[in-house]
């Protein structure tokens with residue numbers, strides 16, 4: 001990307017940051033209003049607990065749609081690889097010699113062994129011009145072609161060409177990597193991002209380097225876990241001593257882009273801007289919660305100047321409606337991963353705020369699982385992002401909204 005287009009993206013971020021801030025300050029000036037949905041939205045408890053819905057979600061939202069698996073800088077060089085595991089599938093993504101990403105089922109064509117194990121936390125990235133099976137050492141090139149079979153005479157007569165890795169659709173788009181676990185044909189990122197594409201493009205995800213990653217599992221429904229990222233109504237109570245200290249509860253601006261959305265909460269510092277002319281406001285840093293349907297939450301924040309971070313939460317259904325997992329990763333731009341860690345310490349999926357949210361989500365799911373049939377829950381007008389999420393899920397599954 002040229003310096004000029006990078007400048008243009010930075011200018012676009014600056015304009016949007018100011019526009020978002022204007023709306024937040026207007027809410028504060030009005031005494032603490034927030035963006036509203038048209039009406040409260042009710043839905044049944046079974047929406048979270050019914051195994052039939054859960055099975056359809058796995059198939060139609062997670063197997064047949066593109067999912068974001070990481071950022072380009074996780075695989076900067078030829079032979080670099082990452083393993084993506086979700087909803088029972090394991091995929092290995094590699095960068096080939098020409099710089100193109102390829103993805104394969106993480107399954108050996110000999111007897112199905114897992115070829116590459118997920119990198120252990122803290123272990124550096126792995127790179128090699130071959131993918132070699134840990135079972136009997138069959139070895140594949142970065143195009144997935146079988147290149148070497150130890151004890152080859154034992155396989156005489158076997159058509160080697162047919163023994164190759166099974167490809168999985170993969171695409172790299174503006175610094176983000178997507179796969180479709182059981183998709184066919186090429187992945188059209190710009191098409192499924194739709195109106196959200198320019199918003200994701202302006203994040204310049206290609207500039208972000210991985211800082212750390214971790215994972216957690218919880219006994220709750222994946223949608224319930226996701227809901228906790230989509231409203232600030234609970235900041236004053238559940239997060240009274242954490243994010244509630246730095247942010248106003250129940251003051252947010254919400255923008256929908258098809259099934260995707262962006263949400264910004266009001267930092268308490270913004271109260272100082274009420275009644276002051278815009279010309280006296282400090283520079284607004286672009287940020288916000290960027291939700292990529294169906295499961296990815298990118299919390300974006302500007303630090304100083306060029307410095308910015310992305311905290312990614314990718315939420316997946318587990319084996320039953322009451323199990324989920326979250327893959328968490330931090331990325332930074334304009335600051336080295338080492339400097340970021342030194343400045344902010346370990347930021348993992350078990351941060352205080354996440355713990356607070358997941359505890360509620362687990363306890364609530366235990367209630368929902370035994371609630372009287374026909375019980376209904378409700379999202380308020382002040383929870384437009386969650387309303388949008390559930391509407392988008394329902395629409396994707398052809399469920400009544």
Ligand code: FES
Pocket residue numbers: 108109110111112113133134135136137138
């Ligand atoms: S299963 Fe992979 S080499 Fe045997």
Ligand SMILES: [Fe+2]
Pocket residue numbers: 228229234239353357
């Ligand atoms: Fe929360």
